[in-house]
Amino acid sequence: MKKLQVWWPVLFAVTLIVGMWMGFSLRKNIPDGQGFFGTPKKASVQEVIDLLQKKYVDSVHTDSLTEEAIQSMLGHLDPHTVYIPAVYTEAANEDLNGNFEGIGIEYYVINDTVNAVNVLEKGPSAQAGVKMGDKIIKVGDSVVAGVKITNERIRKLLRGPAGSEVAVKLLRNGQPLDVKIKRGTIPKFSVDAAYMISENTGFIHLNKFSRTAYEEFMAALEDLQKKGMKKLIFDIRGNGGGILEEAVDIADEFLDQDKLILYTEGLHAKRQEYHCKRPGLFEKGALVLLIDEFSASASEVLAGALQDWDRATIIGRRSFGKGLVQEPFELSDGSQLRLTVSKYYTPSGRNIQKPFDKSKEAYQEEVYDRFHNGQAVVGDTAVHTGKVFKTIIKKRVVYGGGGITPDVFVAIDTISYSNAARPLLYYKELGKFVYQQYFKHPETYNQYKSAADFEKGFSITSAILDAWAAEAGAGIDSIKSLTNADREALNRRYKSFMSQQIWQMNGYYQFANTIDKTVLKGLETIKTLQ
Template identity: 55%
Template sequence: MKKLQVWLPLLFAVVMIMGMLIGFRLRGNIVTSGFFKTRKQSPVQEVVDLVNMKYVDPVSMDTLGNAAIDGMLTRLDPHSVYIPAADLSEVNEDLQGNFEGVGIEFQIFDDTVNVVSVLAGGPSDKAGLQVGDKFLKVGDSIVAGNGISTDKIRTLLRGPGASKVIIKVLRKGQPQDFTVSRGTIPLPAVDVSYMIDKQTGYIRINKFSETTHAEFARAIQGLQEKGLQQLILDLRGNGGGILQESIEIADDFLDGDKLIVYTVGARAPKVEYHCRRDGLFENGKTVILTDEGTASASEVLAGALQDWDRATIIGRRTFGKGLVQEQYQLSDGSAIRLTVARYYTPTGRSIQKPYDKGHEDYNEEVIKRFRNGEVVHGDSATAHAGPAYKTFGKQHRTVFGGGGITPDIFVGFDTTTLDKNITSLYMDGTLSRFIYSYYIQHMPLFQSFKTPAEFVAGFHGEEQLWNGLANYATRDTIDLHAIPQKDKEILQHRIKALMARQIWRTEGYYEVSNAYDPVVNKALETLKK
């Protein structure tokens, strides 16, 4: 035993060395699983390593790696994407529903940053900034007359909450300094909610972020206090967001334990989402407005209410995105949003349009709707390619899958404002510059109106506004004197709405714009029937 104790450490050492040698021999050929696993390098990693060690010229490995990931994801579906670390914070802000900043809206006119709106009660408002101020410096950075970009200004203004930034502005010809303490700035998901008439409410949702359902609940409860009996829910241009938020809103319209949506993927089991509580608006008449910009979570909401005959869909066919993404954080601070399942409406419809012809063809599909006349003429221009289903409600309507939500009542795209001179107004920024400068010059007049409804009924300076715009546009060689009368009337309505936005932000814009909107008018007509 004494002799064994002397040789035992040496014996253990020999066994360990032999085990290590055998392990290294087998390493290149064996892939084990479990907690301790040695994985054979993939060809992708081998190529990256070879380029890093052997390539003739210096290479940014981060850029090369990003390109490799992007190339891999393009072989999947159009909605699986890579988000670089530098972009992740901004990308997530929209879903979070807030960011840290100073609380202003600005536009760059003539190489000068102009304050066009100040958030009431926000950091800039508390510091004393006003509409009409022109930025000279932000911190130590000169921002006037040097080709400053919108992204650069946004970067200078944003920062950690409670941090301070000194902003030098030009006000009425005099430079002034303001110290602004950055704070949490909301990114509202509900653009506007108001009563169109004594019983009809209107709510517009622009995205589904973490705050959407809470905002919607406050909006609809506020309208109910004003006598809400029937609702127009505007989802036009809403590109989606967080699926659970749209499910919560659908639950407010549907009773019992009705199925709202289900998801399933090759590696994801089927998950059903049902109503689970009493809703805020289970009985009133409902109309949902859609267009080709209505996508993803918006289509879940519209599809569920259509399948249960709970709402009438008015407008144009939605985008057609029925894929569910989950976001995964990567070790370098970047992330990928990977498609993990498809979602299906209660009747079993897949709303996802085909993407088997490649990403370019997929991304141009909406443009094709304009070319083939679908956005103007609806179903008469294009045939349904997807399977037909029957709704569950009393109406037992026929609905279609395989490419967006088709409206129950079609309202075509208005092509009257496609005159090249009118298009130039938007493309060249002429209209935005005119609205801002005219508002600044006539601020007391516009501020005399207390509400958007009062502005719609009481403002009669449309012709003066028009003449001002026509003269202003000549500076950019845009001739508005020869456009058709109908185009002029529509543009006058848009100018009035944009002026209301200058006063009351999105609430004013939509309340004025809706007074002349043919889709909203069709919704009101439908509700009366």
């Protein structure tokens, strides 16, 4: 024991030193502004808010003040770092998640009555017996017909947690009908259309990169290959992006070996590379990718990778120009901060982010400026702010900064129409009008078995034009002033909306693609590719 007592001071000293070292090491894990023992040091913004709550002469809505302070602070950063208040987070995340919870119908409010326009096949409403054309007059205890119901109000009544039940009173052919609908998880599809556009060429349109985008894309690709697809036109026009990993997985299906798809890097984020990981389903075969000024973010990741590896021919107009990566952070009150944490770079090393040194409004308006300054008509390769790069295989010139420039430019349609046609062409309620026309004359439309048959066999009548003009407030007399070009444009527009009404988005694209200049250029180009 005496010998052990001699060593006690030494053991105590060693323990003290180790404890001090561990304490110093743990300091880096303590949030900024907080003491070692957890005593918080408030930021000036929080101190001001506390003083307002305790000392201000009148009552203050500090939540709104906090939101305004956050928005003002973020206004000095890049345009894609955004704060989403708690009340909007669920809606904001629906597109990314690829689903929501509800009953599975699309509806219009017509004459103060909710009409079921489309019923999701095998969805909750379909299983309960709801049919297209049914009128909803009561949801639970709430009457929804003849009470000036709003879209927001009916949405809140119909949506709810999956598994919950809602009682709905319908009106079908003038007869009341009571149904109980068990809510479920309703998909928000990323793939709008997938069909054989020619004997050996498939067409796929992807509207966003949600969490289900890759899964949907693979199902569409496999189905088309079973139908004999050897070549593919992949349309991502209007696709504003979404989840980066979904774009990477889709790119992997086109690129072989372990090719680099992109890499990301930021001040606080180390370089992270994304490579191909598996054999792709379409590594061989002619590929055309369609883009436009509204193809952004993840769309540009995909386009940049395929262009840099000379894997696809890019057709259309210059993409949006977003080369930044956001990471979502959930805040304690349920709100969300989507913070830009890094930049992404294509395989050749280019970042395609366009300048944002002016206001956020100017940044967003830059896209629309292209329609006014001629870039959308004559091409816009001269406006790039970044340096020149080379593609990896064929050493073709590509650009950094300002988006992805297509290999084949297609100008926007600049055909002008008469003053008589414009109120009809740009009538915001055209979808409702088409829906009503369908149910007034179902025999006229149900004789066509496909959108292709409808495109060939149907032409708009004078009676429809008269009704359309009356609905749009243009007046029947204006029909007499329509030119032949006007009438053809109205015929195409009506038929495209009716194709969507009957055959959903797949039908819409099957019709619209027959007159779409970019798609037609894609078909022309892909014939020359092996």
